[in-house]
Amino acid sequence: MRKALTLIGTGLAAALALTACGGSDSTPSADATLDPANPTTITVGATPVPQGRILEFVDENLAKDAGIDLDIKEFTDYQTPNIALSDGSLDANYFQHLAFFDQQVADKGYDFEHGEGIHIEPYAGFSSKHQSVDDIPEGATVAVTNDPGNQPRALKMLEAEGLLAGIEDDSAALTLTDEQNPKGLKFEENQPEILVQLIDDPKVDLAIINGNFILDAGLNTDDAVIVESAENNPYANFLAWKAGDDNPAIAKLEELLHSPDVKKFIEETWPNGDVFPAF
Incomplete structure (x- = not known):
């Protein structure tokens, strides 16, 4: 469930020394270690809407049977979710598109990877x-x-x-x-x-x-x-995690975020196209 509202001052960014290389888009592997009777908790950072609502839907409807439990932390700016992912406060985050991700990796040296596009919010x-x-x-x-x-x-x-x-x-x-x-x-x-x-x-x-x-x-x-036009829109938001993290719970969340259930939830929750699926 959504368990916290977090806003870290943007001045923290300047105080952190970040040393890492660029990201890629390889996905960790889900395997048989996930057990619905003893779900694996992962902490995921997100902006409240629509990312937080989409994660809440997954947590309340899909996660338990898949053997995961989401601890959702909300952020109201675009800098601290990546800071928190880099310093280990988060296992993954869901708020950014590729152009922003690439800029952050280049500017701040984050060693992140990312999944496929989940949704698009038109400017x-x-x-x-x-x-x-x-x-x-x-x-x-x-x-x-x-x-x-x-x-x-x-x-x-x-x-x-x-x-x-x-x-x-x-x-x-x-x-x-x-x-x-x-x-x-x-x-x-x-x-x-x-x-x-x-x-x-x-x-x-x-x-x-x-x-x-x-x-x-x-x-x-x-x-x-x-x-902004929806046609051929390259600004899909995706799940990101630390490079080399093979936590199967992250792979399972990536899978669930691209499920037919999530696609239907997005389409029914924002029928006028304020948010639309990217898959």
């Missing part, structure tokens, strides 16, 4: 001032994440709507050229968990919000000005 742009993309004026102020693993995703969404051009995987909002930013948009960077608070800021024309924070704030993509 969306919200505005209290404008009703459509066509209403966004030249020189408008756009609030975006300061996270380099996610910022290009937001910029590509703006490109798809014709507001930017020539966006690359490593493009940054504050260094766009005139050719990339023909409307002269101004960008305000902030932590992703703060951006939802800027939707009603009179200085902000558009705020680009991460999917889990959209759900956590009770927002709906039906009310967004811009919504």
Whole structure:
């Protein structure tokens, strides 16, 4: 069950000395050591929605018969779940997509591996001032994440709507050229968990919000000005664990998270597409 709400100050990241190499996508093996009569407990970190809810569904409906028990720890930022996984406080985490994962591994030296994509939460742009993309004026102020693993995703969404051009995987909002930013948009960077608070800021024309924070704030993509396309979306969230960890309970959780039961749960819980399965 969900047993704790955890938020560690982001300053902890600077205090930790991390020495490890990059991750891969090999999965630990489940084997006959799992016993439903004596389930193996694993501690999994996740953002509350939708990851925490999906894990709760697994824990309450699938885990016991599979011989595992989930101790779910919730985090409300994007830095501490990987810190906790690296320092051994977690056995696995479930909150990130590949671009973010790769950036974290490269920047901080984490020695992690990951499984296959489980779900996708579309990015969306919200505005209290404008009703459509066509209403966004030249020189408008756009609030975006300061996270380099996610910022290009937001910029590509703006490109798809014709507001930017020539966006690359490593493009940054504050260094766009005139050719990339023909409307002269101004960008305000902030932590992703703060951006939802800027939707009603009179200085902000558009705020680009991460999917889990959209759900956590009770927002709906039906009310967004811009919504990221689901077609060929590469930003599926997955389960991650320490490299070389052959705990069969992790392999079993990876298996359960890709089960028909979980797919049905996602589709029925978020029927409007705020969250959709990646498998």
